[in-house]
Each structure stands twice: as C-alpha cells, then as structure tokens.
Amino acid sequence: MxxxxxxxxxxxxxxxxxxxxxxxxxxxxxxxxxxxxxxxxxxxxxxxxxxxxxxxxxxxxxxxxxxxxxxxxxxxxxxxxxxxxxxxxxxxxxxxxxxxxxxxxxxxxxxxxxxxxxxxxxxxxxxxxxxxxxxxxxxxxxxxxxxxxxxxxxxxxxxxxxxxxxxxxxxxxxxxxxxxxxxxxxxxxxxxQEQQARLAAAEERTRITREMHDIVTHNLSVMVALTDAAVYAQHRSPERATTAMLQISETGRQALTDMRRSLGILRTDEPDAERHPLPGIAQLEALADQMCAAGLPTRLEVRGSHEHVPATAQLTVYRLVQEALTNTLKHTPAGTTAEVRIHCSTGAVTVDVTDSGPCPPPPAAAPPGHGLPGMRERAAAYGGELRAGPLPGGGWGVRTRLLLDSGGAASA
Incomplete structure (x- = not known):
C-alpha cells in the first residue's frame, strides 16, 4: 500500500x-x-x-x-x-x-x-x-x-x-x-468524526501532492536534461541523440506509470496500481542509471539486506534519494557527480546522498519549493530528522535515519 x-x-x-x-x-x-x-x-x-x-x-x-x-x-x-x-x-x-x-x-x-x-x-x-x-x-x-x-x-x-x-x-x-x-x-x-474525516482528507491531499511533486519533478528534470543533450548531439552524434530521445520516451512512460499507480487508489477500475510494484531500494540502481543517462554520474552503495524493510519504508527511501538527486541535477553545473549510500540494519535505514557540486543559493534568493519540506515530512514519519546542507569539503549532502520500529509504516 x-x-x-x-x-x-x-x-x-x-x-x-x-x-x-x-x-x-x-x-x-x-x-x-x-x-x-x-x-x-x-x-x-x-x-x-x-x-x-x-x-x-x-x-x-x-x-x-x-x-x-x-x-x-x-x-x-x-x-x-x-x-x-x-x-x-x-x-x-x-x-x-x-x-x-x-x-x-x-x-x-x-x-x-x-x-x-x-x-x-x-x-x-x-x-x-x-x-x-x-x-x-x-x-x-x-x-x-x-x-x-x-x-x-x-x-x-x-x-x-x-x-x-x-x-x-x-x-x-x-x-x-x-x-x-x-x-x-x-x-x-x-x-x-466529521472533523477527523476532514483532517484525514486534508492529510490525504498533502500526501498525494507530495507524491505527485516527487514523480513529476524528477521525471521532468530528467526529460529536460535528456532533451538538452539530444539537441546538443543531434548534429555531432545522431546516434547519441537517438538514444537520448528513446530515454526521454521511456522516462515519460515511467512517469505515467508512477502517476497511475499513485492515483490508482482513488479508482477501483485502475489496474496499474496492482500490476506494477512499488519502487523501493531494489529500484535505486535503475534510478542511478537514469541519472547517469541524464548527465549526473551517480554511484550507488547499498550495505545490508533490505528484505526486512517494509514496502512503505522502502518507498520513502526511494523518494528521498530521488528528490535529492533531482535537486542535484537541477541546481548543479555539468561535471557534478553524486554518491548514494544506503545502510540497512535491523531497526533502521540510513540514507546519505552527497554531490560534488557548488552550494545552491541561499534560501532568500532561491524560489520557495516543496522538495526539502516534503523530504522532511517523509523522514519525520519514521522518526527521522533530515539534515541537508553544504559539506565541509565542498558539495552538498542530505542525510537521515529512518526508524523501522517507530510506527511510521502506519502513518507514512
């Protein structure tokens, strides 16, 4: 679910x-x-x-x-x-x-x-x-x-x-x-009870908004990056331009699938929610490959077995990594690299995403968005506190630790 x-x-x-x-x-x-x-x-x-x-x-x-x-x-x-x-x-x-x-x-x-x-x-x-x-x-x-x-x-x-x-x-x-x-x-x-129903509906709207933000922002960012690469390579390397266009098409189809799956709970006749599994830790490798194809070389390291991690917690991990990499792709120049480290233990999952790009502009100069607040909400649902900021040696890092026994699975 x-x-x-x-x-x-x-x-x-x-x-x-x-x-x-x-x-x-x-x-x-x-x-x-x-x-x-x-x-x-x-x-x-x-x-x-x-x-x-x-x-x-x-x-x-x-x-x-x-x-x-x-x-x-x-x-x-x-x-x-x-x-x-x-x-x-x-x-x-x-x-x-x-x-x-x-x-x-x-x-x-x-x-x-x-x-x-x-x-x-x-x-x-x-x-x-x-x-x-x-x-x-x-x-x-x-x-x-x-x-x-x-x-x-x-x-x-x-x-x-x-x-x-x-x-x-x-x-x-x-x-x-x-x-x-x-x-x-x-x-x-x-x-x-009516008040609780209204609060539950408002909470549900917030969840759907957060899910749609992550899906749309990530996939559109990847498609924009691939489109720019295809335009740049269409004369010098038509084969690479064709490959980029095919990846754009695949990314668009994946975005439609994710949206149907997320909104399928609102319709009883929507088959995609049952036909496609939820993205989780196992799908992070495909996500890293997608980011590499979009121009952000990404290295993935997963330590420990994730078989005991609940599906909702794995979805949270996936969305956190997806949002962090999407922000890196959007706000850093070409040549930036990213590294994702996932550590699965018995009662917790640690997520650490870093990149080598320059720090983004200060919040006062940057337009407000939903990325970091949504990530903090996801982490808080599992008793985690998300830390995002510049790294001592340069670059930007996002880190949090999700507690699997904190009841977040029920409330995420």
Whole structure:
C-alpha cells in the first residue's frame, strides 16, 4: 500500500461509522414525533372528562359550585407544560377553596397531575416542596372527610398516590436529561468524526501532492536534461541523440506509470496500481542509471539486506534519494557527480546522498519549493530528522535515519 493509500484507507474508515446511524436515529425520532398528537390535545382530555363528569353526575342545586370548582381545578392543566409551578399554585389554591367549601370532587386528581408536572420540570427542591404541599392537603382532606375511626387507611392510600406522582415526575425528568445527554454526545461524536474525516482528507491531499511533486519533478528534470543533450548531439552524434530521445520516451512512460499507480487508489477500475510494484531500494540502481543517462554520474552503495524493510519504508527511501538527486541535477553545473549510500540494519535505514557540486543559493534568493519540506515530512514519519546542507569539503549532502520500529509504516 502506498503512503496515499494508507491515508485514503484511514479517511474511509473515519467516514463510515456513527454519523449515518445517528442521523437515521434522529430522522426516525422526528418521524415518530410527527405521528403524535400535539401536547395541548392530550392536556385537554382530562379537563374535558372532568367537566363532563361533573355535568352528568351532580344534582342541579350543587351544579354551579361543582362546575366552577372543577373548572378551577382542571382548566389550569392546559398550561402545565409552559408554567408548571404557576399551574401547581393555581390548582392548589382551587383545591384549598374546595376544602373550605366542603365539596368533594373527582377533579382533585388535578393536584396529582400538577405535582407530576412539577416533578418532571423542576429540581429536587421544587418537587419536595410541591409534594409537601399536596401531602398537607391530603392530611386536611382526611381530617375532614375520612370516616370516623378509618383515618389511617385513606391517609396511607392518598400518601402513596402523592409519592407515586412525584416519583413518576422525577423519573420522567431524569429520563429526559439522560436522552438529551445521549443525543448531545451523539452529535458531538458526529462533529468530531466529521472533523477527523476532514483532517484525514486534508492529510490525504498533502500526501498525494507530495507524491505527485516527487514523480513529476524528477521525471521532468530528467526529460529536460535528456532533451538538452539530444539537441546538443543531434548534429555531432545522431546516434547519441537517438538514444537520448528513446530515454526521454521511456522516462515519460515511467512517469505515467508512477502517476497511475499513485492515483490508482482513488479508482477501483485502475489496474496499474496492482500490476506494477512499488519502487523501493531494489529500484535505486535503475534510478542511478537514469541519472547517469541524464548527465549526473551517480554511484550507488547499498550495505545490508533490505528484505526486512517494509514496502512503505522502502518507498520513502526511494523518494528521498530521488528528490535529492533531482535537486542535484537541477541546481548543479555539468561535471557534478553524486554518491548514494544506503545502510540497512535491523531497526533502521540510513540514507546519505552527497554531490560534488557548488552550494545552491541561499534560501532568500532561491524560489520557495516543496522538495526539502516534503523530504522532511517523509523522514519525520519514521522518526527521522533530515539534515541537508553544504559539506565541509565542498558539495552538498542530505542525510537521515529512518526508524523501522517507530510506527511510521502506519502513518507514512
């Protein structure tokens, strides 16, 4: 797998999981909410039933007072979701007025509904206070209306209903808070995953840009050098000009192959990525021959076996050497020679590229490029620090040491 392929794989893995399921879950919840009746319709059912009950069961002499008290107890429930404490206070006042009048009504259930609403929408202190108020009402009601000698039974039963209403309200509030926290966490995870996907995509673009820079810069530099040689030799030595043109053609085909191989990870129908092996340490000899043909005599020395070096690490070595030799070819005069030394050990690969040419102009006078930064990025992926600069005895050198056990293979 190339460096770009590794990044693309990670980008795809980041995009697959949770966000789609989270969006599906929210869409399903919205669909379920869309099929429900509005809350006001549900809140209107109990007041309507209580009013119908009082109209059909009470005698005409008590009807006006019963209807008025029932309305005072039940109608405030219509606004219980918007102002639970205000509604509870209104229902409690109506219940106290009912107690003062001495009328027993089924609408007293409105107290339990108001207490449930307070528990579902208020904190612990508000719920305890509302429960204490209702419990006081239970005590007053039992003292006034409980049969003689049977106070305890209705008091315990009504106390149990008060506790149940408060507990159900608190449980609903806790459940809502839990679901809200879960939804917030899902949205946060989705945002984080989308951010990771964007970062992976940006990293992937950087990898592809770096790979394309190395491929295009090297091959174009070689082709320019060979073209100049062919133009120079076309009259004096037509055979050498023909050889240079053939090498230009071969270099162009190799460049196309490298580009297809590197970009083939973006297309499932691109066969070149599988048909051609990745360039590595074994291909450095062909690279040195190519540079020699382009006018840069290059000597290659490989010490140690490279069979244990991962393919991605070998690709990094190849690109480092390729970029260093390309810079030498572009920035040094004719007659410059280059030397490449590769040392493979059990846990590291040392890359050392030197040339005999004059030092390049200082950075302030040279146009900015991507060569050295890209080389440093490649070396850093394997825990290496790339050093590039003039040599004491003249010439220019590039040196780094790649650590094979630093995890760079996964991140290169």
């Amino acid at each position: 190339t460096e770009a392929a590794a990044g693309a794989g990670r980008a795809h893995r980041v995009r697959r999981p949770g966000p789609g399921r989270a969006r599906w879950a929210r869409a399903a919840a919205a669909a379920r909410r869309g099929t429900r009746l509005p809350p006001l319709v549900w809140d209107s059912l109990l007041p309507a039933l209580l009013l119908v009950n009082v109209l059909t069961t009470h005698a005409p002499p008590d009807l006006p007072v019963s209807v008025a008290l029932t309305a005072a107890l039940a109608l405030p429930l219509l606004g219980r979701r918007r102002a639970p404490r205000t509604v509870f206070a209104a229902v409690t006042a109506a219940a106290f007025a009912q107690w003062l009048v001495g009328v027993q009504l089924p609408a007293d259930i409105a107290l339990l509904v108001a207490l449930f609403t307070v528990g579902a929408n208020s904190g612990r202190r508000g719920t305890l206070l509302a429960g204490a108020v209702v419990q006081a009402g239970v005590l007053l009601a039992c003292l006034r209306w409980a049969p003689e000698g049977a106070f305890l039974t209705p008091f315990v039963a009504l106390t149990a209903t008060v506790v149940a209403a408060a507990v159900l309200g608190v449980n609903l509030r806790t459940t809502r808070a839990y679901l809200a926290a879960v939804e917030e966490r899902a949205e946060r995870l989705e945002r984080e």
